[in-house]
Structure formats: structure tokens, C-alpha cells
Amino acid sequence: MLSGMYIHIPFCLNKCNYCDFLSFKSTLEERNKYVDSLIKEIEMYPKLPLETVYFGGGTPSLLTPEQVSRIISNLNLKEGAEITLEVNPKTVNFEKFKLFKAAGINRVSIGIQSFNDEKLKLLGRLHSSSEGEEAFFLARKAGFDNISLDLMFSLPNQTLEDLKSDLNHLFLLKPEHFSIYSLIWEEGTNFFEKLKAGIYKETDNDLEASMYETIIESAHNNGYIHYEISNFSLPQKRAIHNTKYWKNEEYFGIGIGASGYFENIRYKNILNFPEYYGKILNGVKPILEEEFVNKDEKEIYEYILGLRIIPDGIIPRGKYIDICDKLVQDGFLLKNSLKYTLSQKGVLMANDVFDKFI
Ligand SMILES: C[S@@+](CC[C@H](N)C(=O)[O-])C[C@H]1O[C@@H](n2cnc3c(N)ncnc32)[C@H](O)[C@@H]1O
Ligand code: SF4
Known part of the structure; x- marks a missing residue:
């Protein structure tokens, strides 16, 4: 049964040079209005117990702890539910972390991106490396025992040595979990413009592959399990919420631009405030588009998303067994009894593997 909820908080202090996530500058009043609307939107869905x-x-860490608490108190939570808040280092201090914890947050995901000040500047981040590190220590001191850090790699002019230095820095902190994303050159971003103008160039494929292999190997040497393409955790510390996406489970998506999956329908919410507020005011779900997922499509999602969880893999049925056996022959998958998982080669070329199911 559905037991996850994603809540989108579309506010940032500033737009980072590489990012095309839905976010805007805002005042405290605007954020308050938005929180009121989120609560009304949540009330439009059945109050199922959330894990x-x-x-x-x-x-999300731009919200006050009081605003976060107001949202949480309107939810039906199961005992021990995982409640994660994404944090930008520039928006927090010790007191705020303590109050987030008191509001019910028990996992934080901090956007570090890099520990190199020069790279942080290039990315358009407002914090320094030491402020990123400080945010981690403050969260620990405030009692958070489940912390994830976000890093990025394949950055303009980044060398393998730069990346190793970022990884070593991260391993010294020993977060329970980390995500590391290869830079995507998103259209409409400052980075994309510079790429088009020839100021930046994309990382060479071989270097990017060496970077990814270095990440996997060094994470392993430091006790982390590579449990998803971009995600690593200490034992028993997988992101429970994100794992629901990869297990193809349904979840509510709340807030502007949020995606959700409910009663066999994948939906995406309206992308602008006036229309979003208008729908909420009229007591109508602010859905922009929806797609019914039939049985066949559901099965394909199950395989493509399922393979992303590297240790768990999938148990295919029908014609998909042949597709998987061929992928085993070609060295992309490993077979263990009925279960198929990505091989080392498959992990490096995961998108090519997923294409075979479509
Ligand atoms: C919503 S942000 C995390 C929280 C907070 N907004 C912050 O940046 O500190 C999610 C993550 O997506 C990653 N990300 C955003 N844009 C990206 C891009 N173009 N390519 C690769 N990763 C990206 C970053 O690592 C970022 O931390
Ligand atoms: S990376 Fe995070 S802080 Fe930067 S613009 Fe995107 S969402 Fe905002």
C-alpha cells in the first residue's frame, strides 16, 4: 500500500549555475502562503499512514522549523517514519537544526557538491567548503544520526585528483549515506550557455568513466555499499524513501512541480504559483498532467527501476527472461538463480541496459 510522500519546496536563496530544478527567490510571507496551500493539498488525498x-x-531548509512542523503535524505518520529534509549549508545553524529535529525531521540530506572552494564558486554555490563541512558537524551536534551528503562530479576542468580529494574529504566525515551525481548540462542554465559558447567543454567520456570507477572503488574501500547507480550507504542506511521510487511503489507528490504515483496514475503538478494557488483555493488537486500506467508499462518500470538497486536486482517474467539472458551473455547482467543484477560493466553502461527493456 502507498506509504511515501514527496513534498516540493520551490524556493532557493539563489540559482546555482548548473541547476534547472523548479525553484524561485521568495519572501517569508510567500513561503508561509505556500505552506498553507501544501497543507490544503495534503488534505485532498486519503490520510494513509506514511512510512x-x-x-x-x-x-526545504529555507522554511522555518515552525513551518516544517506545521506540515508534519498534518500528516498521518507510522511509528518510526523516515522524514528527510534537504538542506543547503547557507540556510542553517545549530539552533535551526535542533528545531528541525524537534519538529520531527530525522534525516537530513546536505547539498555539499564539492569541498573545493574554487569549484564551489564556479558552481555558483553561496557557501564555502568549510561552511559545508560545518553544516555537517552542526547537524551531528544537534543529534542527527542519519545524514546524507550530495556531491557532484565531472565538473568543468575537474581532474581525477580533484575528485579524489573531494571523496577523501567526505570519507573523513563518515556520513551514513551519500549521493554523487555526474553533472548534467541542463538547457537554460548558465552552464549550458557557457557550453554553447565554448567557454566550458564536456568531460571526456574516458575520464568520466574513470571518475565513476574511482568513486565506486573508494566508496567500497571505506565501508560504503554501492546500492544504487548514484547512491552509497553504510550498512542498513539506504534511503528508505528513494528506495520506494526504485521499487516502483506508489507515493504522493505534493507541491508545485511535484511528481506522484497514485492509484496506477503517474502525475505531475502545475508548474506556476498563480495556477497552483487557484486550484487549491477551489479545492481541486493542482495536477498538470497524468498518465495511466497499464500492466505492461508497470512491468517495464519495475525492471528498469529495479535494476537500479544494484544488490537487489530483478526477477523478470515472460519475454523479459530472454532479454535478461541476452544481457547476461553480453556481460551487462549477472544471474543468480531467478535474480538478475547489474554487472560491473552494466553499472557503467546502465542507460544502455535500461534501453533494452523499452
Ligand atoms: C534539490 S538539490 C539539494 C538541496 C539543496 N537545494 C542544495 O543544493 O544544497 C538536489 C541535488 O541535485 C544535484 N543536482 C542539481 N542539478 C544538477 C545537475 N545539473 N547535474 C547533476 N546534479 C545536479 C545536486 O547534487 C543537488 O544537491
Ligand atoms: S542546486 Fe539546490 S540550491 Fe542550487 S539552485 Fe538547485 S535546488 Fe537551489
């Missing part, structure tokens, strides 16, 4: 809640953004 996981994920505040994503944008920058």
Missing part, C-alpha cells in the same frame, strides 16, 4: 516523507527542493 517516509521527503522534503525536496529547491531548498
Whole structure:
């Protein structure tokens, strides 16, 4: 049964040079109005007991602890539910972390991106490396025992040595979990413009592959399990919420631009405030588009998303067994009894593997 909720907080202090997530500058009043609307939107869905809640953004840590608490108190939570808040280092201090904890947040995901000040500047981040590190220590001191850090790699002019230095820095902190994303050159971003103008160039494929292999190997040497393409955790510390996406489970998506999956329908919410507020005021779900997922499509999602969880893999049925056996022959998958998982080669070329199911 559905037991996860994603809540989108579309506010940031500033737009980072590489990012095309839905986010805007805002005042405290605008954020208050938005929180009121989120609560009304939540009330439009059945109050099912939730195992996981994920505040994503944008920058959810721009909300006050009181605003976060107001949202949480309107939810029906299962005992021990995982409640994650994404944090930008520039928006927090010790007191705020303590109050987020008191409001019910028990997992934070901090956007570090890099520990190199020069790279942080290039990315358009407002914090320094030491402020990123400080945010981690403050969260620990405030009692958070489940912390994830976000890093990025394949950055303009980044060398393998730069990346190793970022990884070593991260391993010294020993977060329970980390995500590391290869830079995507998103259209409409400052980075994309510079790419088009020839100021930046994309990382060479071989270097990017070496970077990814270095990440996997060094994470393993430091006790982390590579459990999803971009995600690593200490034992028993997988992101429970995100794992629901990869297990193809249904979840509510709340807030502007949020995606959700409910009663076999994948939906995406309206992308602008006036229309969003208009729908909420009229007591109508602010859905922009929806797609019914039939049985066949559901099965394909199950395989493509399922393979992303590297240790768990999938148990295919029908014609998909042949597709998987061929992928085993070609060295992309491993077979263990009925279960198929990505091989080392398959992990490096995961998108090519997923294409075979479509
Ligand atoms: C919503 S943000 C995390 C929280 C907060 N907004 C922050 O940046 O500190 C989610 C993550 O997506 C990653 N990300 C955003 N844009 C990206 C891009 N173009 N390519 C790769 N990763 C990206 C970053 O690592 C970022 O931390
Ligand atoms: S990376 Fe995070 S802080 Fe930067 S613009 Fe995107 S959502 Fe906002």
C-alpha cells in the first residue's frame, strides 16, 4: 500500500549555475502562503499512514522549523517514519537544526557538491567548503544520526585528483549515506550557455568513466555499499524513501512541480504559483498532467527501476527472461538463480541496459 510522500519546496536563496530544478527567490510571507496551500493539498488525498516523507527542493531548509512542523503535524505518520529534509549549508545553524529535529525531521540530506572552494564558486554555490563541512558537524551536534551528503562530479576542468580529494574529504566525515551525481548540462542554465559558447567543454567520456570507477572503488574501500547507480550507504542506511521510487511503489507528490504515483496514475503538478494557488483555493488537486500506467508499462518500470538497486536486482517474467539472458551473455547482467543484477560493466553502461527493456 502507498506509504511515501514527496513534498516540493520551490524556493532557493539563489540559482546555482548548473541547476534547472523548479525553484524561485521568495519572501517569508510567500513561503508561509505556500505552506498553507501544501497543507490544503495534503488534505485532498486519503490520510494513509506514511512510512517516509521527503522534503525536496529547491531548498526545504529555507522554511522555518515552525513551518516544517506545521506540515508534519498534518500528516498521518507510522511509528518510526523516515522524514528527510534537504538542506543547503547557507540556510542553517545549530539552533535551526535542533528545531528541525524537534519538529520531527530525522534525516537530513546536505547539498555539499564539492569541498573545493574554487569549484564551489564556479558552481555558483553561496557557501564555502568549510561552511559545508560545518553544516555537517552542526547537524551531528544537534543529534542527527542519519545524514546524507550530495556531491557532484565531472565538473568543468575537474581532474581525477580533484575528485579524489573531494571523496577523501567526505570519507573523513563518515556520513551514513551519500549521493554523487555526474553533472548534467541542463538547457537554460548558465552552464549550458557557457557550453554553447565554448567557454566550458564536456568531460571526456574516458575520464568520466574513470571518475565513476574511482568513486565506486573508494566508496567500497571505506565501508560504503554501492546500492544504487548514484547512491552509497553504510550498512542498513539506504534511503528508505528513494528506495520506494526504485521499487516502483506508489507515493504522493505534493507541491508545485511535484511528481506522484497514485492509484496506477503517474502525475505531475502545475508548474506556476498563480495556477497552483487557484486550484487549491477551489479545492481541486493542482495536477498538470497524468498518465495511466497499464500492466505492461508497470512491468517495464519495475525492471528498469529495479535494476537500479544494484544488490537487489530483478526477477523478470515472460519475454523479459530472454532479454535478461541476452544481457547476461553480453556481460551487462549477472544471474543468480531467478535474480538478475547489474554487472560491473552494466553499472557503467546502465542507460544502455535500461534501453533494452523499452
Ligand atoms: C534539490 S538539490 C539539494 C538541496 C539543496 N537545494 C542544495 O543544493 O544544497 C538536489 C541535488 O541535485 C544535484 N543536482 C542539481 N542539478 C544538477 C545537475 N545539473 N547535474 C547533476 N546534479 C545536479 C545536486 O547534487 C543537488 O544537491
Ligand atoms: S542546486 Fe539546490 S540550491 Fe542550487 S539552485 Fe538547485 S535546488 Fe537551489
